[in-house]
Amino acid sequence: xxxxxxxxxxxxxxILEQLRLEEALLRADDQNWCILNxxxxxxxxxxxxxxxxxxxxxxxxxxxxxxxxxxxSGGGTVTxxxxxxxxxxxxxxxxxxxxxxxxDKIMRxxxxxxxxxxxxxxxxxxxxxxxxxxxxxxxxxxxxCKERWLHHSTLLWDYNPQQMRYxxxxxxxxxxxxxxxxxxxxxxxxxxxxxxxxxxxxxVEQLTKRFVIQEVILDDA
Numbered sequence: 001x002x003x004x005x006x007x008x009x010x011x012x013x014x015i016l017e018q019l020r021l022e023e024a025l026l027r028a029d030d031q032n033w034c035i036l037n038x039x040x041x042x043x044x045x046x047x048x049x050x051x052x053x054x055x056x057x058x059x060x061x062x063x064x065x066x067x068x069x070x071x072x073s074g075g076g077t078v079t080x081x082x083x084x085x086x087x088x089x090x091x092x093x094x095x096x097x098x099x100x101x102x103x104d105k106i107m108r109x110x111x112x113x114x115x116x117x118x119x120x121x122x123x124x125x126x127x128x129x130x131x132x133x134x135x136x137x138x139x140x141x142x143x144x145c146k147e148r149w150l151h152h153s154t155l156l157w158d159y160n161p162q163q164m165r166y167x168x169x170x171x172x173x174x175x176x177x178x179x180x181x182x183x184x185x186x187x188x189x190x191x192x193x194x195x196x197x198x199x200x201x202x203x204v205e206q207l208t209k210r211f212v213i214q215e216v217i218l219d220d221a
Contacts, residue, residue: 002212003032003211004211005207005213005214006214006215008035008217009038009215010038012037012038013218014040015043016067018035018037019069019071019072026090026143033089034088035086036087036200037086038085040081040086041082042079042163043068044069044077045070045080045154046069046077047070047074048070048072054168055167055170072143073150075140075142077167078167083157083160085156085199085200089150090150091149093147096109103142107125108125110151111125118192121192131187136187138155140152155189157190161182164183167182169181
């Protein structure tokens with residue numbers, strides 16, 4: 001029997017406020033949620049164990065500061081702006097057909113949601129990234145509780161090469177990346193989809209095969 005999931009669609013919502021909302025829904029609620037956010041103000045977001053001095057270009061931050069936000073989950077460091085799409089899933093373990101909710105199993109489950117959206121493009125899961133061939137368009141981070149888990153994704157509709165300069169090449173990086181800089185490593189969704197709504201609509205369509213969709217507004221959360 002499919003469980004219900006609350007779907008919220010946001011436009012340009014603050015990524016800091018989104019992370020606060022996600023943590024509250026994860027820890028203080030017992031429903032399933034999907035948060036779709038189209039764009040945000042420019043910022044840099046680090047995982048909970050990230051070290052700014054190793055991951056962020058300090059000289060550039062002094063010249064032209066950006067908000068530096070530490071999220072409550074793991075994962076790498078990303079720069080976000082109005083061309084970034086965010087998809088977050090907050091689910092009860094009972095709501096998904098995964099025998100044991102380990103991070104890699106959750107990643108594989110989400111792969112089956114995204115895969116059908118790319119019938120003519122070489123979509124694949126590369127370690128913890130969503131990629132087209134050898135080029136990354138989406139990064140992921142997770143947080144697992146006793147009976148619930150959160151999986152949030154940062155997806156590139158497009159990106160500003162100048163803003164990517166804020167990010168240092170991390171010491172720990174996916175094997176498939178090697179030493180490639182952002183220009184050789186990243187790709188964008190706008191090369192595959194006509195518009196952002198078509199992509200986000202596709203995600204909701206895939207969720208309807210796994211949950212009972214309940215469209216809600218931010219005030220409901």
